[in-house]
Amino acid sequence: MTVRTLLRDNLGIVTRRMLRAEGVTDHKLRRWIADGQLIPVSRSVVARPWADPALVRAVALGGRLACVSAARLRGIWVVDDGRLHVAFRANHSHFVDDGVEPRPRAHWDSAPLDPLGDLIYLESGLNML
DSSP: OOHHHHHHHTTTEEEHHHHHHTTOOHHHHHHHHHTTSSEEOSSSEEEOTTSOHHHHHHHHTTSEEOHHHHHHHTTOOOOOOSOOEEEEETTSOOOOOOOOSSOOEEEEESSOSSSSOSBTTBOOHHHHO
């Protein structure tokens, strides 16, 4: 798999570990960030500048895009409540609200129906519903 494919298949957002597994050095990663080809989302996650802002925000909050926010990103018509819906696992004790309005809606789940899903930062269709 190429880095381009890895980013495309994960909606433009990946962990630094995933990039290192594809042979990307720390030096190259820092250069891509400095050049604006990638943006840091958290200590361990980077994204392409074109990545969906809702997805990037969910990851920056420490969760996965969920519920109606995930459905919207998947192209499913939803009744929009205007909030960002983010799923957190039960072992994630809290999240720090980023202060952006409207405030995110946190979803906590100790045992999701589909624990991994097909994408690392987007809830699966099963969990989304």
